[in-house]
Amino acid sequence: MTEPRWTPYAVLVAIALLAALPLMTGSNYIVGIAISGLIFLTAAAALNLVYGYAGQLSFAQLGFWGVGGYCAAIAVVDLGQSFWFGIAFAGVVNLLLSVVIGIVITRTTRHAFVVVTLTFALLAGLIARDWVGVTRGPLGIPGLPPPSLMGFAFDTGARFYYIALVFALIALAFLYSLKTSRIGLILKAIKQNDPLVESQGIAPGPYKLAAFVIASVITGMAGGIYAFNLKVIDPSFLDFYYMQTFLIIVIIGGAGSFWAVVLAGAAMVVLPEALRFSNELRMVIYGVVLVAVMMFMPRGVAGWLEDRRIAALRKALR
Amino acid sequence: MRKLCRGNEQRAFIGKLTRRSRSPRLTGTVFSLSKHLSRRQTRDAMEVSATYLLQLLMNGLMLGLIYALIAVGLALIFGVLEVINFAHGELLMLGGYAMALTLPLVGLSYWPSLLVAVIVTSLVGVVLYEVFLRHIGQKEFERSILTTLGISMILLYGMQYLFTATPMMVDTAYGFDGVQIGSIRITLTRLIAGALSVAAFTGLYCLLRFTQFGRAMRAIAQNREAALMVGIKPRHVARNAVALAAALCGLAGAALAPIQLLHPAMGQAMIFKAFALVVIGGLGNMTGAVVVAIALGMIESWIGGFFSIVWQEGAIFVIMIVAVLLRPDGLFKRGSMRVG
Numbered sequence: 001m002t003e004p005r006w007t008p009y010a011v012l013v014a015i016a017l018l019a020a021l022p023l024m025t026g027s028n029y030i031v032g033i034a035i036s037g038l039i040f041l042t043a044a045a046a047l048n049l050v051y052g053y054a055g056q057l058s059f060a061q062l063g064f065w066g067v068g069g070y071c072a073a074i075a076v077v078d079l080g081q082s083f084w085f086g087i088a089f090a091g092v093v094n095l096l097l098s099v100v101i102g103i104v105i106t107r108t109t110r111h112a113f114v115v116v117t118l119t120f121a122l123l124a125g126l127i128a129r130d131w132v133g134v135t136r137g138p139l140g141i142p143g144l145p146p147p148s149l150m151g152f153a154f155d156t157g158a159r160f161y162y163i164a165l166v167f168a169l170i171a172l173a174f175l176y177s178l179k180t181s182r183i184g185l186i187l188k189a190i191k192q193n194d195p196l197v198e199s200q201g202i203a204p205g206p207y208k209l210a211a212f213v214i215a216s217v218i219t220g221m222a223g224g225i226y227a228f229n230l231k232v233i234d235p236s237f238l239d240f241y242y243m244q245t246f247l248i249i250v251i252i253g254g255a256g257s258f259w260a261v262v263l264a265g266a267a268m269v270v271l272p273e274a275l276r277f278s279n280e281l282r283m284v285i286y287g288v289v290l291v292a293v294m295m296f297m298p299r300g301v302a303g304w305l306e307d308r309r310i311a312a313l314r315k316a317l318r
Numbered sequence: 319m320r321k322l323c324r325g326n327e328q329r330a331f332i333g334k335l336t337r338r339s340r341s342p343r344l345t346g347t348v349f350s351l352s353k354h355l356s357r358r359q360t361r362d363a364m365e366v367s368a369t370y371l372l373q374l375l376m377n378g379l380m381l382g383l384i385y386a387l388i389a390v391g392l393a394l395i396f397g398v399l400e401v402i403n404f405a406h407g408e409l410l411m412l413g414g415y416a417m418a419l420t421l422p423l424v425g426l427s428y429w430p431s432l433l434v435a436v437i438v439t440s441l442v443g444v445v446l447y448e449v450f451l452r453h454i455g456q457k458e459f460e461r462s463i464l465t466t467l468g469i470s471m472i473l474l475y476g477m478q479y480l481f482t483a484t485p486m487m488v489d490t491a492y493g494f495d496g497v498q499i500g501s502i503r504i505t506l507t508r509l510i511a512g513a514l515s516v517a518a519f520t521g522l523y524c525l526l527r528f529t530q531f532g533r534a535m536r537a538i539a540q541n542r543e544a545a546l547m548v549g550i551k552p553r554h555v556a557r558n559a560v561a562l563a564a565a566l567c568g569l570a571g572a573a574l575a576p577i578q579l580l581h582p583a584m585g586q587a588m589i590f591k592a593f594a595l596v597v598i599g600g601l602g603n604m605t606g607a608v609v610v611a612i613a614l615g616m617i618e619s620w621i622g623g624f625f626s627i628v629w630q631e632g633a634i635f636v637i638m639i640v641a642v643l644l645r646p647d648g649l650f651k652r653g654s655m656r657v658g
Contacts, residue, residue, distance in 0.1 A: 057460045104639065108646045111402065114463060115597045116642055122590050123635045130631070240586075244471065251464060280479035287471030294465040295453060 022158035031157040037269030038168040043222045044249035046215040052256035054211040055191030060117035061219045063124035066238035068220025069227035073141045083147030087224045094220030102212040125238035140234025254300025369501040374623040380508045382615020383515035387570035388592040389607040391563030397539040397602040398559040404466035407589025408473035409564050413439045413571025414580045418488045426491045435572035443564025447557045477582040485579035511573035594638040600648025
């Protein structure tokens with residue numbers, strides 16, 4: 001879908017508003033929601049790269065999210081490094097891990113791909129629970145210290161917010177430039193017609209692997225930052241709930257469209273807060289939303305809008 | 319006689335040891351002694367644990383048969399509809415809950431509640447197909463996964479809202495009675511579960527092999543267009559397949575309910591293993607699913623008997639990763655839906 005001409009201005013306004021958000025409200029609650037929102041949004045945008053562009057429905061993102069969170073926490077608590085080292089460490093570990101896994105699973109059929117990535121995520125959860133020597137098992141690692149930079153401690157919600165904001169902006173900018181680059185175009189082509197891409201002399205394997213690895217690194221770093229936002233990490237960090245949230249953001253926005261996913265992320269962060277009355281009912285509503293979207297607009301809001309536009313064009317031409 | 323011999327051996331060994339211990343290489347002897355003793359101890363433990371091994375084997379077999387019931391349903395749905403059913407575990411859970419809720423009504427009697435559970439889940443299967451799966455096309459693989467994932471969320475959290483996440487104990491008229499076969503003890507509910515699975519497989523085999531109903535299902539799985547050409551209605555066949563798979567799952571859940579604790583997330587824990595089984599066996603291959611399920615039930619039980627619980631849970635995933643690495647299409651060929 002082509003972007004409207006006013007997109008850059010809208011983005012600038014949004015960034016300005018986001019940057020001013022902690023100044024506009026004194027409420028820790030709202031800032032807290034905004035932090036989660038930015039981090040979830042980034043993870044969802046990374047999932048969009050794998051699922052939306054490369055067309056591979058990966059549940060492994062949950063595993064990378066958890067691995068990132070644990071790596072960052074362990075680097076700070078056990079290795080005595082800084083928060084920034086922890087995030088970088090999370091990125092590097094995820095890079096290595098996703099290359100190893102990616103080489104194996106990009107060879108499989110797309111059916112097996114789903115199942116294998118899913119099992120990786122579950123295996124990560126099991127390891128988090130059972131490898132007590134490193135992860136502390138079900139107790140988790142509590143009391144993660146607030147990050148600090150040159151003596152400045154990001155110890156309040158409003159200060160931590162800027163870490164999340166800067167990370168989200170960098171990651172989204174990177175994903176956006178990737179999307180508009182040649183690599184993004186090739187990924188899109190791979191999703192649409194694999195054999196045709198091969199006939200053009202392009203091997204799809206490395207591109208799929210690259211998308212998988214980049215998404216994993218971003219998701220892992222997002223997980224690391226989120227763990228420090230929670231100030232504690234335990235096996236519930238690998239709860240399937242996070243994967244469902246990322247997926248729903250991508251699905252509602254429309255897999256494969258950048259801005260729609262970003263907007264859906266913002267919307268889906270507000271919705272759970274409005275539905276705070278019961279955790280179970282909130283998940284039921286998530287499920288209903290997922291099924292409804294799949295039934296009535298399988299390509300998300302973006303796909304639905306595009307279909308409408310094409311229908312209008314056809315009507316005008318007739 | 320053997321015992322005597324070994325006694326002599328031991329005495330001779332100790333004599334040798336005392337003689338050698340006067341030599342300056344003391345550490346070496348101590349080392350060899352401890353090594354020798356530990357080897358002897360494990361050998362004794364092995365002899366004693368022949369029954370333990372058999373016990374583990376029986377438990378594993380029962381577990382494997384239950385896994386196979388779930389996996390075979392998944393393979394059936396995949397073979398006919400090309401859909402991986404994420405809500406399959408929730409069907410299992412519904413079967414268990416149907417059993418648990420009916421049991422007090424019929425005076426803890428096992429068989430009527432089992433029947434109720436199977437009927438309820440197969441009806442849920444029909445609804446699932448008619449309302450949701452029917453609208454999903456052959457090529458829309460991701461859409462089918464996400465739809466069934468949504469259904470699974472609705473069922474799982476809906477049940478959790480209604481019945482809370484607290485595990486339920488299910489008591490039947492059989493209680494915790496057991497049977498003694500040789501030196502192995504096995505509870506009656508487990509034995510019935512195993513027997514039921516075997517009966518279900520036999521029934522399923524005959525159904526797919528000898529009835530028109532089953533032939534149509536295999537025909538669709540083999541070649542959709544050709545099946546259409548000879549007048550088979552894919553919609554009816556697919557509905558039957560989903561209902562049949564759901565009934566098998568309900569049977570598994572109902573059989574499982576008196577064996578382990580019942581809670582809304584029990585389906586999720588089982589279904590992920592069932593996915594792994596189906597992938598190892600070859601997607602859509604029912605024989606493969608059954609064989610791999612039984613084998614893995616036993617492997618899991620043995621690992622659980624000798625190592626810590628981590629390995630028991632992790633084994634299946636490690637085996638799957640290795641299997642997919644070596645044979646991306648599964649151990650058994652995906653030659654449509656093979657029966658026999």
